[in-house]
Amino acid sequence: MHVNRDAPVILGIETSCDETGIGIVRGRTLLSNTIASSMDEHARYGGVVPEVAARAHLEALEPAIHAALAESGVALSDIDAVAVTSGPGLAGALMVGVGAAKALAVSLERPLYAVNHLVGHIAADILDPDAPPLEYPTVALLVSGGHTSLLLVRDLTTDVELLGETMDDAAGEAFDKVARLLGLPYPGGPEIDRAAASGDPEAIRFPRGLSRASDMADHRYDFSFSGLKTAVARWIEQQQAAGEPVPVADVAASFRDAVVDVLVSKALAACRDHGVPRLLLGGGVIANRRLREVALERAAAEGVTVRIPPLSLCTDNGAMIAALASELVMSGRLPSTLDFGADSTLPVTQIQVAEAAR
Amino acid sequence: MTGVGASPITLEGVILGIDTSLGSAVAVVEHDGAVRSQVESADARGHAEVIGSLIERALAEASVRPDSITHVAAGMGPGPFTGLRVGIAAARTFALGRGVPLVPVVSHDAVALELLLHDALTGELDEPGRRAFAVVTDARRREFAYTVYDGLDDDGLPRRRTEPGLAPRDELDALLDAGDVRRHDAARIPAGLLALTAARALAAGRSIGPADALYLRSPDVTLPAGPKKVRT
Ligand SMILES: [Zn+2]
Numbered sequence: 233m234h235v236n237r238d239a240p241v242i243l244g245i246e247t248s249c250d251e252t253g254i255g256i257v258r259g260r261t262l263l264s265n266t267i268a269s270s271m272d273e274h275a276r277y278g279g280v281v282p283e284v285a286a287r288a289h290l291e292a293l294e295p296a297i298h299a300a301l302a303e304s305g306v307a308l309s310d311i312d313a314v315a316v317t318s319g320p321g322l323a324g325a326l327m328v329g330v331g332a333a334k335a336l337a338v339s340l341e342r343p344l345y346a347v348n349h350l351v352g353h354i355a356a357d358i359l360d361p362d363a364p365p366l367e368y369p370t371v372a373l374l375v376s377g378g379h380t381s382l383l384l385v386r387d388l389t390t391d392v393e394l395l396g397e398t399m400d401d402a403a404g405e406a407f408d409k410v411a412r413l414l415g416l417p418y419p420g421g422p423e424i425d426r427a428a429a430s431g432d433p434e435a436i437r438f439p440r441g442l443s444r445a446s447d448m449a450d451h452r453y454d455f456s457f458s459g460l461k462t463a464v465a466r467w468i469e470q471q472q473a474a475g476e477p478v479p480v481a482d483v484a485a486s487f488r489d490a491v492v493d494v495l496v497s498k499a500l501a502a503c504r505d506h507g508v509p510r511l512l513l514g515g516g517v518i519a520n521r522r523l524r525e526v527a528l529e530r531a532a533a534e535g536v537t538v539r540i541p542p543l544s545l546c547t548d549n550g551a552m553i554a555a556l557a558s559e560l561v562m563s564g565r566l567p568s569t570l571d572f573g574a575d576s577t578l579p580v581t582q583i584q585v586a587e588a589a590r
Numbered sequence: 591m592t593g594v595g596a597s598p599i600t601l602e603g604v605i606l607g608i609d610t611s612l613g614s615a616v617a618v619v620e621h622d623g624a625v626r627s628q629v630e631s632a633d634a635r636g637h638a639e640v641i642g643s644l645i646e647r648a649l650a651e652a653s654v655r656p657d658s659i660t661h662v663a664a665g666m667g668p669g670p671f672t673g674l675r676v677g678i679a680a681a682r683t684f685a686l687g688r689g690v691p692l693v694p695v696v697s698h699d700a701v702a703l704e705l706l707l708h709d710a711l712t713g714e715l716d717e718p719g720r721r722a723f724a725v726v727t728d729a730r731r732r733e734f735a736y737t738v739y740d741g742l743d744d745d746g747l748p749r750r751r752t753e754p755g756l757a758p759r760d761e762l763d764a765l766l767d768a769g770d771v772r773r774h775d776a777a778r779i780p781a782g783l784l785a786l787t788a789a790r791a792l793a794a795g796r797s798i799g800p801a802d803a804l805y806l807r808s809p810d811v812t813l814p815a816g817p818k819k820v821r822t
């Protein structure tokens with residue numbers, strides 16, 4: 233199958249969590265980033281319910297593809313390749329996108345690229361028209377409701393190494409859970425942020441997970457947020473048992489700073505250890521203003537340059553999947569065979585899944 | 591099952607049938623019902639893995655290109671939801687990719703049509719006192735999905751006496767006996783018959799399938815306990 237390798241038009245499909253993302257790019261130019269979220273349907277459960285998310289993907293896909301085509305002005309016949317997230321993510325949710333992408337590729341008689349969601353988050357940066365080209369190597373910190381990963385990116389299409397990841401909850405999940413403890417609605421990130429605005433981040437000293445000297449030997453770049461959540465719960469209980477009011481603003485601010493501190497400290501430690509003066513931030517939790525501020529401030533103090541893709545491309549989306557596939561096409565990689573599946577634990581080292589044999 | 595014949599395609603085009611409510615099955619069928627190809631995988635789990643290759647093989651064995659497809663018939667279930675969705679998603683995007691209509695079909699209708707056509711051939715269909723029958727499929731979680739039929743209607747489509755429903759495994763027989771309904775267990779959905787069901791509905795100008803997947807179950811969600819009372 234002949235593919236336009238100069239500036240391929242790629243339609244990307246992303247269904248790994250609760251966002252149905254359809255993105256269309258031409259080379260490194262973003263043409264559409266269409267997202268249908270089922271977030272509201274999860275609100276009453278306090279977190280993403282996999283079956284609810286998967287059902288929503290099935291309903292949202294077709295309208296989202298139509299909307300993306302309309303916005304981009306691209307006709308189906310203009311599409312050079314289809315791209316899809318193979319993993320990691322929620323298995324049932326991923327399968328909807330995989331089935332849809334395969335049938336679309338076959339119906340259009342176009343090649344299909346199955347790619348890694350986490351590496352897609354890094355590729356989102358390439359679509360920023362105002363940013364200088366991505367320099368290698370770079371450390372990447374990806375933080376969302378589904379993942380918290382620290383990566384060393386030597387080359388987007390060939391060499392991404394996992395330095396560390398969360399051992400339990402993702403950072404975004406911790407925000408949701410602590411928001412619930414404080415009686416705040418879902419999703420917790422923006423709510424904690426709002427509540428924290430008037431709080432004192434140093435009012436309560438919450439634990440920094442996996443940050444003790446002994447932890448730093450075995451889990452230098454790994455994260456753990458479940459202990460922090462438990463610490464917040466215990467602190468609130470003790471307050472209530474003592475008949476004291478719970479200072480929501482202070483708890484929110486102190487909790488948020490504990491999370492931000494660990495994230496930024498470990499990311500900068502990775503930069504230092506690997507002699508890499510570049511840090512790329514990605515994932516939905518990057519929308520947290522405090523995280524961006526602290527990262528920028530502390531990175532600047534250490535001479536590390538921070539890159540943050542446009543926030544609309546930080547949350548899960550199909551454009552980043554299309555962008556990654558576009559890089560693969562432009563670097564001459566062959567399409568995926570049709571035999572791959574959804575891989576909920578796809579390792580980050582596997583940037584493309586099921587590349588055809590030459 | 592492998593492809594049937596490879597004669598030149600007709601100008602009217604063909605229907606693509608896709609069902610993943612049990613295994614994964616794909617067929618290419620002419621509007622008059624001639625099955626040009628039918629391929630399937632019995633694997634009750636690997637729907638996402640096989641669906642693309644099955645569609646490609648069905649087209650190849652039918653000797654048609656995607657642009658010969660005039661309609662896509664989608665098996666809407668009932669079926670275990672994770673797998674069921676894969677085929678519906680694929681059917682929808684294939685139809686979108688070609689700009690052709692999607693024809694949703696109750697998956698059990700395909701099995702019922704197969705039985706009724708067989709009965710018609712053997713003359714059983716015309717026997718007086720013929721009993722209604724139920725198409726029964728595995729719904730997992732100790733339940734069966736079943737739909738009761740009592741013959742063909744004037745358009746040659748299976749006539750449902752009841753809409754698809756779920757019954758506990760050990761209660762289904764008593765339930766069917768009470769209605770004097772013969773039981774027919776199906777382990778596969780014939781995609782060719784699914785496409786033929788769609789063809790007959792199209793010919794009759796009727797819409798017979800549900801717009802949405804027939805999950806028959808709510809998502810498994812237990813609502814969390816209310817947030818802790820916190821004074822502010
Ligand atoms: Zn993500």
